[in-house]
Amino acid sequence: xxxxxxxxxxxxxxxxxxxxxxxxxxxxxxxxxxxxxxxxxxxxxxxxxxxxxxxxxxxxxxxxxxxxxxxxxxxxxxxxxxxxxxxxxxxxxxxxxxxxxxxxxxxxxxxxxxxxxxxxxxxxxxxxxxxxxxxxxxxxxxxxxxxxxxxxxxxxxxxxxxxxxxxxxxxxxxxxxxxxxxxxxxxxxxxxxxxxxxxxxxxxxxxxxxxxxxxxxxxxxxxxxxxxxxxxxxxxxxxxxxxxxxxxxxxxxxxxxxxxxxxxxxxxxxxxxxxxxxxxxxxxxxxxxxxxxxxxxxxxxxxxxxxxxxxxxxxxxxxxxxxxxxxxxxxxxxxxxxxxxxxxxxxxxxxxxxxxxxxxxxxxxxxxxxxx
Amino acid sequence: xxxxxxxxxxxxxxxxxxxxxxxxxxxxxxxxxxxxxxxxxxxxxxxxxxxxxxxxxxxxxxxxxxxxxxxxxxxxxxxxxxxxxxxxxxxxxxxxxxxxxxxxxxxxxxxxxxxxxxx
Numbered sequence: 001x002x003x004x005x006x007x008x009x010x011x012x013x014x015x016x017x018x019x020x021x022x023x024x025x026x027x028x029x030x031x032x033x034x035x036x037x038x039x040x041x042x043x044x045x046x047x048x049x050x051x052x053x054x055x056x057x058x059x060x061x062x063x064x065x066x067x068x069x070x071x072x073x074x075x076x077x078x079x080x081x082x083x084x085x086x087x088x089x090x091x092x093x094x095x096x097x098x099x100x101x102x103x104x105x106x107x108x109x110x111x112x113x114x115x116x117x118x119x120x121x122x123x124x125x126x127x128x129x130x131x132x133x134x135x136x137x138x139x140x141x142x143x144x145x146x147x148x149x150x151x152x153x154x155x156x157x158x159x160x161x162x163x164x165x166x167x168x169x170x171x172x173x174x175x176x177x178x179x180x181x182x183x184x185x186x187x188x189x190x191x192x193x194x195x196x197x198x199x200x201x202x203x204x205x206x207x208x209x210x211x212x213x214x215x216x217x218x219x220x221x222x223x224x225x226x227x228x229x230x231x232x233x234x235x236x237x238x239x240x241x242x243x244x245x246x247x248x249x250x251x252x253x254x255x256x257x258x259x260x261x262x263x264x265x266x267x268x269x270x271x272x273x274x275x276x277x278x279x280x281x282x283x284x285x286x287x288x289x290x291x292x293x294x295x296x297x298x299x300x301x302x303x304x305x306x307x308x309x310x311x312x313x314x315x316x317x318x319x320x321x322x323x324x325x326x327x328x329x330x331x332x333x334x335x336x337x338x339x340x341x342x343x344x345x346x347x348x349x350x351x352x353x354x355x356x357x358x359x360x361x362x363x364x365x366x367x368x369x370x371x372x
Numbered sequence: 373x374x375x376x377x378x379x380x381x382x383x384x385x386x387x388x389x390x391x392x393x394x395x396x397x398x399x400x401x402x403x404x405x406x407x408x409x410x411x412x413x414x415x416x417x418x419x420x421x422x423x424x425x426x427x428x429x430x431x432x433x434x435x436x437x438x439x440x441x442x443x444x445x446x447x448x449x450x451x452x453x454x455x456x457x458x459x460x461x462x463x464x465x466x467x468x469x470x471x472x473x474x475x476x477x478x479x480x481x482x483x484x485x486x487x488x489x490x491x
Contacts, residue, residue, distance in 0.1 A: 036429075043403075299406045
């Protein structure tokens with residue numbers, strides 16, 4: 001990466017803080033992002049599992065959707081784009097969802113929060129422009145705003161609550177997937193690590209000072225994208241553009257749990273969303289492939305792109321893989337035909353031309369710790 | 373000690389050449405979690421991929437720095453890959469080679485030239 005190419009990248013509002021903390025900056029989704037700090041990916045990962053890690057995820061899209069009519073109309077319009085129950089989402093609660101296309105593939109995965117008189121939708125960085133255009137085109141009874149004036153921080157780990165409570169005491173009352181507004185600061189109790197924790201949206205001009213306050217606490221350390229990836233992989237969470245994309249359906253991706261009852265066959269508002277024909281059919285009749293967890297034999301990581309074999313015939317591929325610091329062993333996720341998706345099934349992957357066995361295993365790899 | 377542009381170091385030990393990766397390379401790789409070494413008695417040509425090294429972040433290849441025969445490999449770093457980060461120029465050597473003519477090492481970088489390379 002030349003200096004010139006680096007200049008074309010967008011800078012995070014807290015760029016200078018990351019550099020000051022020793023962050024190694026790399027290009028990611030059009031932004032110059034810290035991939036790791038001097039502690040290193042392994043140390044940062046284990047720190048987050050044991051204490052509290054602070055992530056800058058400001059590259060993600062924060063989209064406000066205000067109804068031009070009432071919230072119910074907007075909820076029903078949103079339900080045409082996602083196979084989830086938006087209407088039943090209670091005020092100050094959020095839900096995981098996927099935007100689907102007409103073929104039942106996933107345009108993006110997201111969090112949607114009901115915030116009284118509007119929704120806040122948090123989407124992936126690489127998809128945010130396309131998502132915004134899609135929502136803009138489809139939601140005729142909403143006024144949408146992309147919040148470019150706000151950072152998004154994530155504070156994750158068993159000590160996250162105690163740390164954030166030093167600044168905002170009332171966060172202790174929040175439960176998993178609650179959202180709250182504290183003046184200029186928007187908080188949700190959620191994240192992408194499998195740990196208890198928070199995502200904190202804050203105006204750009206306050207963000208670095210807020211991050212510094214958190215980092216001054218004894219249990220809080222800055223964590224880069226490298227550990228964010230290994231943490232979400234251990235938590236069994238898919239990464240858009242890798243484990244899920246416009247060709248994978250939510251059922252293939254193992255996200256059936258995210259399809260609300262109300263939107264399934266026999267539900268109060270069954271179907272009526274993009275790709276419903278395929279998705280509802282797959283819910284009852286199954287799919288030709290499924291996303292599964294995989295544990296490679298031995299210590300060699302098996303990464304994205306590794307071909308999975310049934311005998312000599314390619315039958316799937318690894319979509320995310322790496323080394324699990326918590327298990328001290330390689331882990332991966334990938335797609336296999338349903339007959340090979342049973343827990344414990346041994347399959348073979350092509351590791352640099354050599355066959356290496358893997359075993360199908362349950363997700364997540366590491367137990368989650370949410371405050372229910 | 374001699375160095376290659378691929379961030380390997382080479383040290384003559386009797387009639388053998390000991391090969392490892394530099395401190396700089398180890399830092400760039402990050403936490404090493406897996407090392408696959410060549411079999412002994414393998415004949416290699418300069419540029420052959422002889423070692424696979426995996427960090428938490430990515431896989432990398434280590435190339436044969438010279439033509440010759442692999443005569444010994446360091447099982448310690450297979451058993452404990454973290455040694456590559458802890459002591460890359462000492463205990464965590466990768467392999468030993470026998471080469472025909474040790475004078476080819478004269479063409480490689482010395483310490484100052486390597487320091488210039490990594491700036």
